[in-house]
Amino acid sequence: MPKAAYDKIGKYLVKRVIRSTGSADLYEGFDPDLEQKVALKIFLIKERLLKKLPYSRESWQRRFIREAKLLSQIDHPHVISLRELSTWEEKPFYVMPYVETNLLYEMGVDGDLEHYAPELQDAPLARQLTVLRSVEILYQTASALAAFHGRGLVHRDIKPANILLTKKKKGLVKLCDPGMVKFPNSEESLGGYWIGTEDYIAPEQKRSAMDVKATADIYALGVMGYRMLVGHLPAGVFSGPKEDVAAVPEALNDLIMRSMSRKVKRRPINALAFLTELAPIRADLRRRGG
Template sequence: MVYDGNIPQQTAGRTLGRYQIVRRIGRGGMADVWLCTDPRLNRQVAIKTLPAHDPQDTEFTRKFKIEAQAAAALTHPHIVSVHDYGEHRLPDGQVITFIVMPYISGGSLADRIETLLNTGTGMSVEEAVTYLSQAASAIDYAHQQGLIHRDIKPGNMLLRDTSWLLLSDFGIARLLSNSTEEMQTGTGFGTPEYMAPEQARGRGVGASDIYSLAVIAFQLFTGRLPFVAETTYTLTMQHILAPPPPRARLIHSYPSSWNGLFCMVWKKSQ
C-alpha cells in the first residue's frame, strides 16, 4: 500500500541516490518535483518523487519498475525523456521511488494559461494549434506503443519555449491508480476538470486521453473550462451527462469550424 508523505522541504542540500537536491520546484497531491544536480554528468535534472511506501511492498516496487522502464522507452520529440529511476530510504524506514527527467525551465502550459489570464489576453490561434498538434502527436505515438497517459492536463505539458511542448508523466497515473480506495469507489486517478467520463468510472482507455486533450482545446480557444463545479462529484457528473457549452456563447474571434472540431473530438472520445 502507498502512504502519503514525501521528502520534506528542509532536505534541500541532501541527496536522492547520486543526485543532489537544490530545491522543490513543484508539488501536487501525489508527487513532488525537485530541481537537482547530477554530479556525474554535471547537469541539472528534475526528479519526481512519489509517495512513500512500506519497503515490504514489493508489488509496488515491481509495478514502479515496469512503468518507469515503459516511460523510458518512449522516444518522441514532444515527450519528456526519462533519464533514470530509483529508490531512496527515509529515516523512518519507508521508501520513496523517484523518476529522473531533464529540467525544463520554461514552465508548463498551465503556467502559460495563468499568465494570459492575469494579463487579460487570449492565446492566439497559431499558438494554441501548435501546442495541441504537438501534444496530439505525442499522445498518438504513446498509444501506438501501448501506453495510455490517463492524466492529460496543462500541468503535465512542459514548455521548452513558446513554440515547443513536451508531454510528461507517462506511467505515473497508472502507477498511482491501484490503491484500495480507488478500486472500492470506482474513481479513476486523474484530474477531474479534464477527466473523461469512462475514466471517472474507473476505466481509462486511449480515447480518455483524446477527451482530455479536447478539454484543453476548449480551454485554449475559449479562455475557460467547459465545466466548473464546487465538488468533484458534480464536476464528474457534468462530464458524463452534459454537452460542452456552445463556443458562440463564449468567444467570437475564432472560426465557427472549431465548434465542429470540439463536437467531433467529444463524440470520438465517448
C-alpha cells in the first residue's frame, strides 16, 4: 500500500490511501467537526502521466477542478456527491462522503493481481454475480449515467473500480471519477489518443477520445454486464451470457450483446435508452425473485 503524502489536508485527518492514479490521490479521511469519515481527493500529478499524454500540468489541474464542479452540479442518488472544493499547499482537493467499497470487491479482479494497483491487492479473484444483482448494478449505473448523458457529457471511464458500493453484496451504486468526462465541444480531447480502461473501452474510443458519444459508455456498460453475469471478460469470438448462464433472460442477453457491438448504431443511443430496455427485465426478475 502506498504511503499517504499527507497526514492532514486542511482540517481533515488523513487515515490511508484508497487509490492513487496518475493525476490524483484518494484518501480515507476524518472530519473532526462532523466526527465522520470522508473521502479526500487531492490533485497530485505524476510524471508518468505527463510523459504518456500530451497534456500540460495546468490542463490536468483544470480537469480536476472541472471534475469537482461537475459533481457539485449533479444531484443524483447514484452519483457520488461533493461536500467541499478547496486548496491545500497550492493543490486543489475536494471532499466526498466516504463509501465503503467498489464493484471489484464484489465481482473480483481479472488476471494476475500484479497488474492491479497496490490498494487492490486484497480484492478477491474473478467471480460471477447473480442475474438479479448484475441487473440491479447495471440499472443503477445506467441511471447515474443518464444524468451525464442528459447534459451532453460522456463519462469515458465506466469500469468496476469507478462503481462505488455503499456495502458489499447489497450496497447501492455511487458512480464516481468523472475526471475523463468529455464535454460538448471540448477542445481538450485530442485526435489520435485514447483514454479509459482497456478492458472496458469501446473500439471507437480506442481509436480517438475526441469524437466519442454516449454510445461509448453503453459499450462499457455491456462489457460490465457480461463480466458480472459470466465471471470473465468477453474475449475473441464469444456467445452471449445466456450460453453460460441459462437463467439470463433472452431480452437481457440481447441488450448486452447489442451494447457491446462494434457497430455503434446497434447499441442503445444513450443511458436512458438502455434503461428503457432494462427496466422491464429488472421488474420481471424482481417479481420472480431473481
